[in-house]
Amino acid sequence: MSVMDAFRLNDRVALVTGGGSGIGLAFARAMAEAGADVAVVDWNEEAARKAAEQLAGETGRKVIALRADVSKEEDADRMVQETVRQLGGLDVCFANAGIGDEGALVTEYSKEDWDRVIAVNLTGVFLTDRAAARVMVERKRGSIINTASIYGLVGDFGMGAIGYTAAKGGVVQLTRTLAVQLAPMGIRVNAIAPAFIRxxxxxxxxxxxxxxxxxxxxxxxxxxxxxxxxxGRPEDLAGIGVFLASDASAFCTGYIYAVDGGWLAV
Structure with a gap:
């Protein structure tokens, strides 16, 4: 296999949560351009539909739209089941869906905000990874890619993102733990940690x-x-997404790849 062939995703199936816009849309486009069929998942059904139609037209791949709230167990299970049913399998899963943090001093930070952010940004990643792993274990192969953040590796930059930072730190450790657990079953688990993205x-x-x-x-x-x-721009993450989804990263698992314009080097 040539090095360029190693990056190709011909006839594979990828699922991307939060795929209707932003980083998720960039991942979904990269998967389709690399040759995969794609399930674009978003809580906003219209955004998912528009993204799927656009990507199918641009790439000629089969791209489907699914609505799901990843913080709900039944939604996470259903989106994976529907991907397998409509596209024939699941080789790559991007657990990317996330929400922002209003930010506050800890003395003013509400439990409601904490619960909301943790539910989507951490529990949602766990539920997505678990549902994908259940399919991949049977096939003894697959790549799971979680969207973490530099805020999972360093403290908040003075904006009071308490729940967000805690959730992304949890994603980092979840990624490492699942990588060790699933490696013997042929499944790789990595995370991408962006800095500030437009x-x-x-x-x-x-x-x-x-x-x-x-x-x-x-x-x-x-x-x-x-x-x-x-x-950063969403497209700055497309290359690392293809790398981690493809055979080019066959010996890579359990790692957190910062895409941060040098933020962590300072």
């Missing part, structure tokens, strides 16, 4: 054109603090 989730209220001068200042400080000198 998406509705990642940038949110910190857009460079936001009217609030304090929020603009935070945006500028993040840019200054990143050695490459800019925020």
């Amino acid at each position: 998406t509705n989730l990642g940038e949110g209220k910190l857009r460079e054109d936001v009217p609030d001068p304090e929020l603009r200042k935070v945006h500028e400080e993040i840019t200054r603090r990143t050695p490459i000198g800019r925020w």
Whole structure:
């Protein structure tokens, strides 16, 4: 097998949660461009449908749209079952769906916010990984890729993202534990840890054109603090996604790959 052949995903099946926009859409597009059929999963059914239609038209692959709330056990199980039913299997699973954190001092941080963020960003990843693993164990192969964050590896950058940081730290350790447990069964488990990415989730209220001068200042400080000198873009994660999904990473498991413009090097 040539090195370029190792990156191809011809006739494989990939599932991407949070695939209707942002990083998830970039992963879904990368999978289809590399030759896979794709299940685009999102809580927003319309976003999933539009993304699936767009990717199918661009790549000629079979791309389906599924609605799921990954924090619900029945939804996570059903989305995997439907992927297998409609696309014939499951080779790659991106547990990518996540939500942002409002941010607050710990003395003001509510249990409601904590429960909401942990439910999607950590429990949702566990439920997605478990449902995918149940299929992959039977086939004795597969790649599970979790979206963590640099906030799973370092502390919060002064924005009070308590639940988000705790959840992403949990994703890091979940990834390592599942990698060790599932390796003998032919399943690899890795995570991608982005820094600040230009998406509705990642940038949110910190857009460079936001009217609030304090929020603009935070945006500028993040840019200054990143050695490459800019925020990331969803497409910056596509290459590492294909690598981890493909045979090019056949000896890689249990690792957290930071895609951060040099943030952790400072």
